[in-house]
């Protein structure tokens with residue numbers, strides 16, 4: 017059971033009330049399918065309230081989709097952020113100096129505990145922590161561009177230098193100083209196969225992984241150590257680019273990713289990853305073939321390990337490497353996902369005649 021979700025109402029009447037009242041505390045936990053239109057919505061959808069006799073209720077977007085409903089174009093119930101999360105993210109960007117308290121949120125009609133819960137579930141941190149991290153991220157950008165510590169402090173909305181130093185050091189592990197490395201931005205993207213973590217700067221993509229893959233935390237810590245740069249919530253043009261490409265990829269309309277990549281690994285790993293990227297969409301190779309491709313036919317185990325640790329799922333297509341006997345082999349993101357990816361690619365490679 018998901019401890020972060022509110023208790024489900026017992027009757028359809030009670031469920032209908034949630035939609036009638038646009039009760040956002042159920043956003044992400046309750047969906048309504050509307051038989052007269054064939055679409056399904058989340059609570060808080062701006063579209064007109066459907067008649068109760070046309071409503072069926074579902075605990076997940078998947079369940080509504082399996083029941084044959086299409087996602088509503090106005091409230092995007094199948095993915096993306098909840099209405100409240102969108103509202104709060106906009107708030108942080110538009111009013112960076114805002115101090116997040118129960119009172120300041122209440123003034124804007126936002127329930128602080130709902131905000132906290134939804135942010136914990138989406139970002140793994142409370143909204144107050146998210147807002148603080150964004151403010152410190154702006155400060156880090158200022159310092160990286162050669163701005164003064166005072167400029168950075170004011171950008172971050174801190175009145176006192178000591179408060180700023182303490183908060184900054186807590187996130188970045190060092191005192192604020194001119195010319196510090198540019199932070200990396202971390203964000204999350206919904207895909208038909210689950211949520212993915214994206215880490216990027218303005219120039220390249222550093223990490224793309226399913227959030228629930230094996231050893232996710234280890235991958236993340238390794239990247240942080242290698243880069244020596246702070247990682248903060250936020251998105252860049254590169255995040256937007258990979259999000260667009262992923263959408264097209266899952267629609268079967270994109271065969272090659274164009275987003276610029278930043279990889280870090282040993283020479284052997286880089287060689288393996290380069291070879292992986294030459295396996296065309298819709299095809300597979302065995303681990304032994306991959307080892308031969310880099311001229312080290314005996315290094316099958318090492319190749320498999322480099323394969324699993326590339327940090328850029330889908331783009332460096334480790335899912336295209338399977339066992340010699342045609343079996344699936346392994347996949348850090350789970351075998352079902354590997355099967356789904358290969359099925360998707362086989363289908364999208366076929367040409368219509």
Ligand SMILES: [Zn+2]
Pocket residue numbers: 056057058061062063088089090091092
């Ligand atoms: Zn809707």
